[in-house]
Amino acid sequence: MSSATTTSADEFPTTMAGFGYHFNEQGELRSREGEKFVFEVRKGDVQYNQKHYEALGERITEYVYEILEKECSLIRAAIPVDAGDGEPESCVYHSEDLETNDGRLMVLINGSGVVRAGQWARRLIINENLASGTQIPYIKRAMGGGCSVLVLNTNENFVVRDGKFVNIRGSGTPEEHAHYVFEHVVAKSPAREVFVVGHSYGGNIVISLAMQQGVAYSRITKVALTDSSHSLYSLAPEGVDVDIGKWMAERTVNWVTSEAKVGTVVERHDGLRTLSAGVMVHEKTSHTAFDGVFDFFADDTWQPPKPCGAPDKSDSERTPKEDPVVEAPPLAKDAEEPSVEVSVAAMSLEEPPVKEPCAEEPSVKEPCAEEPPIKEPSAEEPPIKEPCAEEPPIKESPVQEDVST
Secondary structure (H helix, E strand, O other), X not given: OOOOOOOOHHHOOOOHHXXXXXXXXXXXXXXXOOOOOOOOOOOOOXXXXXXXXXHHHHHHHHHHXXXXXXXXXXXXXXXXXXXXXXXXXXXXXXXXOOOOOOOEEEEEEOOOOOOOOOEOOHHHHHHOOHHHHEOHHHHHHHHHOOOEEEEOOOOOOEEEEOOEXXXXXXXXXXXXXXXXXXXXXXXHOOOOEEEEEEEOOHHHXXXXXXXXXXXXXXXXXXXXXXXXXXXXXXXXXXXXXXXXXXXXXXXXXEEEOOOOXXXXXXXXXXXXXXXXXXXXXXXXXXXXXXXXXXXHHHOOOOOOOOOOOOOOHHHHHHOOOOOOOEEOOOOOOOOOOOOOOOOHHHOOOOOOOOOOOOOOOOOOOOOOOOOOOOOOOOOOOOOOOOOOOOOOOOOOOOOOOOOOO
C-alpha cells in the first residue's frame, strides 16, 4: 500500500538542472545519464510522483518562454496591458512587427489544461521533443514567411494570494483572455488578414471570437483547427446561430484524429471541411497537420464545403478520387502514444518566400506505430491550484519505468 506524502512545491528544485534533466540538441528531454524521463521517482508514492511531474512541468514552461524570447525573438507583453503595481498579470508573446506588419498575422491558441503560451502538449515535450509538443515550428515558419505572430496564453487565469484565488483582469477564463487580447493587442495590428490556429479547446475559443463584432475579428480570414473539441450547440444551446456556422464553414479546416493518410477528407456533419491528421492521438494532431495547415493558409483558391445535404461537386474536384472518404472516430481523449525519435530537422524550418508565409518546408516525421506505449500523465489534465496559477490535478495512474526502445 502506497504511503500518503504531503509535498510542498517548495520542496522541488527551481531549475530543470535541479531535477537532473536538460534538453539535448534534438530537443529531447534527457537525464544527466542520457536517459528519458521517468515518472516514478518514489516507488508506490503516486501523490509525490504526480507533484514531481507537475513541478518539472513548471520549469519546462519557463524554458519554453525563454526559447520564445531568445530563439524566436518574441516580445513578452503583460495582460492586462495597463496592469497596475502589484496587480495579477498574465502574458502573451508577439513578434516585433506586430504593430507595423500590414500583411498577415498568425494567432496561435492552445488547448485547455496545464499548457501555457508556446505549448501544444506538455506530455509530448517531456516524452518526445520540443518540435512535436511546442508551437515553435509554427512560429518560425510563419515569421520566416513574413507573417507577424501572436501567441495567446488562455489557461493562465488566476494567481493565489494569501491562500485565495484572484482572477487576472481580462483573463478570468480562456474565452475572456482571447477577447481581451483581440481587443487590446490584435486591434493594434494593421494586418489585412488574420490566420488562426487552434488546438482542441482552441476551437471553442475561435467560435466565441466569431460571435464578437469589430474590425479585429472581421479580419480573421482562415482558421486551422487541430482535433477541435468545439460544439456550436454547447455554446448556443437555445439554437445554433446560422451566421456563426456559416462564418466557420467559410474559413475553417479541421484536422482530426484518423488512421487515414494525412489530408484525406473525413466525413463529418458539422459543415466544416474536415481532413485526417494521420494519427490517432489527439495531442499529436497539431504536429502531424503542420504542413497541411501552411498549405491551407497559402491556398488562395480554397473554397468552403457545401452546406449539409447540398450537392458537392466541388469536393470531387478538389480531392483526388483515389483518396477515400472515411468516417471520423469520436473525439479522442488525452491519450498518449509511445515516445518516438524525431529528427532535429523538424525544428530546422526552411524559410519560404516573403509573400507566401505558407510555403513548403520539409515534412515532419510521423510517429512509429510499432513502438510499445509508455503510460504518462495526461497532457491536458486540469492544473493544480498553486501559486503558479494552476488548478487541482486529476489523479492519474503511476507510470512504470520507461520500457520503449
